[in-house]
Amino acid sequence: MKLPSAFNPDELAMFVIQARLALLDNESGNVEDDEPFFVADLGQVYQQHQRWTRNLPAVQPFYAVKCNPDPTLLRFLAELGTGFDCASIDELKRVRNLGVDPSRIVFANPCKAASALCTARDMGVTKTTFDNLDELDSIKQFMPNAQLFLRIYASDDDALIQFGDKFGASPEATTVLLERAWDLGLEIVGVSFHVGTGATNHQSFVDAMERAETVFNQATRIGHHLQYLDIGGGFQDAGFERMASGIKEAVKLYMPPEVRIIAEPGRFYTRNAYTLVCKVISRRCQIGNDKSNPDMLYQNDGVYGNFMNVLVEKEIMRPSLVTPALSLTDSRAESSRVDGEHWYSIWGPTCDSVDCVTRKMRMDLEVKVGDWLMYKNMGAYTMATSTRFNGFEAQHPVIYINRMYVMNSIDKVRGG
Template sequence: MAPTALVDLGEYNWNIPQPVQHVGKPTLIANHGADVIRGSAAAKSLIGNALKTRVQSVNGDVCEPGEEDAFFVADLGEVYRQFMRWKMNLPRVKPHYAVKCNPDPQVLRLLAELGTGFDCASKAEIESVLNLGIDPSRIIYAQPCKTKSYVRYAAQQNVKQMTFDNADELYKIKQLFPNAELYLRIITDDSESLCRLSLKFGAPMDTTQDLLTLAKELDLNVVGVAFHVGSGASDPNAFLKAVKDARCVFDQATDLGFSMHTLDVGGGFCSDTFEKMAAVLSDALDAYFPPSVRVIGEPGRYFVAEAFTIACHVIARRSVEDPVSGKTSYMLYLNDGVYGNFSSIMFDHQQPVAKVLQCAGTFEYGAGTMEFDTEAGVEYSIWGPTCDGIDCISQSIEFPQIVDVGDWLFFEDMGAYTKCSATRFNGFTDSHDTIYVSSEPGASALLGMH
């Protein structure tokens, strides 16, 4: 069994729950040990060693089908550091990890051990969390428009917390789960986000009074308000306005006799803007909601985006001659693409950057940024393996090396909305190995890694 309270969170300490069930051993786990400096250098070393061990074990000329498939290296220490960073900057907000972002079982295990809650959007996501031994009270079914059979499943499993944003959903819940604890999700200004969720979900502010009145007439239990400023949000003021609007809805509900106790501030958090966003949100919470109000959030990409690196094999190459300049460029074809783990290009507006991992037998990871004359650099476009012309990872990129068939490329920051939305289009696999490492002893201890 995994250890329990091995992490000292100082003044921000939460009660770490009882250990959750293990879901099987990771493909590979490694810990840096006490003699290695924590942080980026240690993480890079661990990731590099894992990448090197794997790629150098593959001989493309004789390997079995699938042995040269793309694979991930996940540093669970990065997830742990992001958790600690969250607690330092948003001590009032208990994170409920958005499972849809990356349902990796070891990520779920670690976050469960750290005491987070979970934001689930379907029966399968709820089931995956419950199978870890998580108490149903740590789950919010944060899908405003739910499948009837999924609502029945949630009722059977006692997953009471769920969101709604329309009258039809209230009638559905009255029929199937009248004892649910409901959060009215309100619309927000998400115009500065990568993915605008308010185009699909959220009750307009001029409808909230009527929805709350209907919930009262149906004898349903509205306990809070939820909002989401959009996935990958960039405007901190969106949080400020949303908190103000939530305060208004709280007051409406209180006047109708509801006992309101929770605010769900949703997701939208990005690592590179986190402190700025957290500062605005924290100030807004303190200004509009007393400490007695419980606050939860639904971060996804914030926890996992930078924790995953993917390595891909170059399976084919075509040369392209420019008839004007006479310069040769190349089209590289990888064994993964936009129908696979690079689905984030289409669905999440991401622009993954290719780097050379191994070229002509030389391992390049960790060699640092190679300075080279761009006039002498070699231009490439990078493509996925399917027969669809839109399966393009990069239209143009330059490397100093001549990359050929059998070489490897890698892409960092591949943890968010990648493998969770991969498909089997053209018969290619949607499941790739993940090698787990940990650059933080706290994460290693909680997961029993060695």
């Protein structure tokens, strides 16, 4: 196989995909030859981390494990020095097992079971969020040494998923909650909010910070000493710089200078680092009256697996056919492939008709059974949300690459 000559880091994933496909045998009938797989570029994660620290140097990131709990990714982030936002006992264990100090963890789920509170307490995790009176009673009983963040209502109406309906104390409730915490002898150390995942509107952060300022003042009047503001997650790759500069201005405007700002980014760190490669396992070409409909491709992963975002976030999927010359070892397929525009719908492997990855998309080549389709930007809420519905495997192999490492090595070779 030919090595990329003028090396472009974006081509590294494709190169690795082709190398793997060259090793697979389409005709073996073995499970391993039919499995989807990920290629994860940890160098891309590193670049996002650099982007974060460049644009929001005063905001400490606590990576939201729920977004993608891949153990190799978590270890990489732990080494980069991020904190972690955990939502469950399992996530707490994953992070603590890496040797991460409990002070680098925020248990950012406002509604927790007694067992979760006890696990956090026993691990030495202290930072956690709440937004209601009953949770305060549970915390008093099971985690009385907690350092509490009052989660307040915030919402970006344009976010991919809005969180305002589920979590966040309303402005009318905050004084009552702060007073109850004071009466129970619980320590409130900060305010948190989350404007919604996949936020697009920096004004929602500004509005939330204005509300947070009011809560800081209420808390101070009661006697609490607040030291933190947790601005949650929601950051996207596109438009991040603009969002960050709006946030910095709002922090200056609404927060006292000594307040420590933390955040819980998820998708910003992982989405563009993972590529998913799926195999076309069957095809139904339209015949007779059905000819006006696109031909149907069936692949080995769908909305009950790594494509749940098609349902939840209404994401439009745009796969590309992995370069045929290198991926299709099956000469039978190559010899009869028809060039030119083809329209397809793409379906997952389950027997459920909801399991549709895309209703209609154009390809510039005919796609055949045994071909592989590549989906970029599959690192957020994909393997984290996939299920075993219909008995299909939920977790797939991941091949790790590091574009930064390769670039540095090439530079070294060039430099002699």
